[in-house]
Amino acid sequence: MGALPDLSVQLYSVREPLAADFAGTLARLRQIGFTRVEPFGMLDQASSLRAGLADNGFTAPTTHQSLVDVDLDQVFATAADLGIGTVIHPFTPREQWTTRQDVERVADLLSTAAQRAAVHGVQVAYHNHDWELRLELDGKSSLEVLLDLADPAVVVEVDTYWAAVGGEDVPALLGRLGDRVVALHLKDGPLTGVTADQLPLGSGDLPAAQILAATTALQVPVIEFDQYAGDIFDGVAAAYRYATGTLGFAR
Numbered sequence: 001m002g003a004l005p006d007l008s009v010q011l012y013s014v015r016e017p018l019a020a021d022f023a024g025t026l027a028r029l030r031q032i033g034f035t036r037v038e039p040f041g042m043l044d045q046a047s048s049l050r051a052g053l054a055d056n057g058f059t060a061p062t063t064h065q066s067l068v069d070v071d072l073d074q075v076f077a078t079a080a081d082l083g084i085g086t087v088i089h090p091f092t093p094r095e096q097w098t099t100r101q102d103v104e105r106v107a108d109l110l111s112t113a114a115q116r117a118a119v120h121g122v123q124v125a126y127h128n129h130d131w132e133l134r135l136e137l138d139g140k141s142s143l144e145v146l147l148d149l150a151d152p153a154v155v156v157e158v159d160t161y162w163a164a165v166g167g168e169d170v171p172a173l174l175g176r177l178g179d180r181v182v183a184l185h186l187k188d189g190p191l192t193g194v195t196a197d198q199l200p201l202g203s204g205d206l207p208a209a210q211i212l213a214a215t216t217a218l219q220v221p222v223i224e225f226d227q228y229a230g231d232i233f234d235g236v237a238a239a240y241r242y243a244t245g246t247l248g249f250a251r
Helices: 009-020 022-032 042-055 070-081 100-120 140-148 160-165 170-180 208-213 232-245
Strands: 008-009 037-038 062-063 086-089 123-127 154-159 180-185 220-223
Touching: 008 009, 008 160, 009 022, 022 042, 037 062, 037 220, 037 232, 042 070, 042 180, 070 086, 070 220, 086 100, 086 154, 086 180, 100 123, 100 140, 123 180, 140 170, 154 160, 154 170, 160 170, 160 180, 170 180, 180 208, 220 232
Parallel strands: 008 037, 008 220, 062 086, 086 123, 123 154, 154 180, 180 220
Antiparallel strands: none
């Protein structure tokens, strides 16, 4: 790919300090060097986000927000108001991926949401865990079947760590998914699926440079930790330094 887009950071990584001091946590992320953030649970945090983004000069091109049992127009109107262009459905349980009919239901959910999102100038994406790659239908991973079935407007944020834990060669997966991949979760660690063992980018088993090289339409690269055994700000800062110092992201 060409020039790398600006880094973002998933706020779930710092969920505990965020709950204690929302404004102060965003300020610390800005001090590390980030100019973009990826919120989670957007509807519940909308007012705090509006102030926090403005106060720190952040943009939020993507957000995680469940699209189940919510007012879709409220979701996408709120996203548009916050300047968010892509709303990512973050999770569908493993037991809802075991048959083709299961995957069709997820595809229908996302396709319906994408149609509503378009009215607000927003797009819809899906974020994987490991099971969407472990489970196969007709020789394809369930994630790939999902994208075959869903409206072409539905895109994907590939969580590179969970895809690898699910047994995928991540660069090869990205090559197959092509332009449907608009965002990545960049994290690292031993590929055991034990989230407490996660490490800053560049410290574990994932080939970050090859992963980036395999993308063709990447808009939002996102640093994330599900858990971190050390100080989370130290971990995020180490990941940022590796991304800017070794991978070539702009500071």
